[in-house]
Amino acid sequence: MSTWLFDLGNTRLKFAPLNGDGRVGAVQGTSHVEGGFDPDWLERLPARIDTAIVASVAAPALRMILLDALAARGAQVQLAQTLPTLDGLTIAYAEPARFGVDRFLALLSAHAEGGAALVVGVGTALTVDLVDAHGRHRGGRIAPSPTLMREALHRRVAQLAPTGGVYAEFADDTEDALASGCEGAAVGLIERSLREAVAQLGARPRLLVHGGGADALRAHLPEAHWRADLVLHGLARWQRASAGLAAPEG
Structure with missing residues (x-):
């Protein structure tokens, strides 16, 4: 099972694999550019992702770009939410x-x-x-x-x-x-x-x-x-x- 973590902020996207022992793997990042992200960021993701855990405080349009890219890799997306x-x-x-x-x-x-x-x-x-x-x-x-x-x-x-x-x-x-x-x-x-x-x-x-x-x-x-x-x-x-x-x- 391939699980990845995504932190989508207002200026940058950071992402890393979640290892089987629960530890966060090597972290990578990309800056936002007009209309999306740096062009090469997708190449740093595996072709297949089983589960994507996403935290987003960015604009809905940017979030949709990320979610579409994850859907194309077959990912089941979980959007993190604040809980009491x-x-x-x-x-x-x-x-x-x-x-x-x-x-x-x-x-x-x-x-x-x-x-x-x-x-x-x-x-x-x-x-x-x-x-x-x-x-x-x-x-x-x-x-x-x-x-x-x-x-x-x-x-x-x-x-x-x-x-x-x-x-x-x-x-x-x-x-x-x-x-x-x-x-x-x-x-x-x-x-x-x-x-x-x-x-x-x-x-x-x-x-x-x-x-x-x-x-x-x-x-x-x-x-x-x-x-x-x-x-x-x-x-x-x-x-x-x-x-x-x-x-x-x-």
Whole structure:
């Protein structure tokens, strides 16, 4: 049986095989391009896939491109969904459908490792979620990522470059000041969230950071654990736990 995991975000698609021992295999990825994905991404998939476990927060058109490609390989597709409780994790949202599945899966993976964790995703948005040692989600935050901040500034003020610059505490160049301000805003929000987490929990949680934009923040968060594939590992947990829920008793 061939089982593959797919994490379809707003800017990238990441995918990996799920090995027979439940471990996530080698991870590959591709960027979105206008109207779909990079042309060569299909060549990296096997000709036959039995089961595809998909998490998607992307636009419906992109999701359909992925689902059509998987159907052409004979895959039985399972779309991961946020649930009120699963595998020892209970989310804070009263309406689970309003809690992004990527955030849910990242929390599943974090909780499986044991202990409290502050989980930060850096993609199009910056998301921060706190889960305690008992698997209780304490809630979270959503803000623009540094990349989105730069793009938004550029759209409003064309002379402000959307990329470039080097972080400095007090920059003496506009591009450096932009990089410093946008990255610093993200770091400041994470650091404040850590302080508030300590106040709520009475102890400092692990800081887990994932997402395509996380690299820009690494130098500023020395205590962070970098988990590029946290959502894919959460998908593996979701698949196993969901199968257990569906299994007949006895």
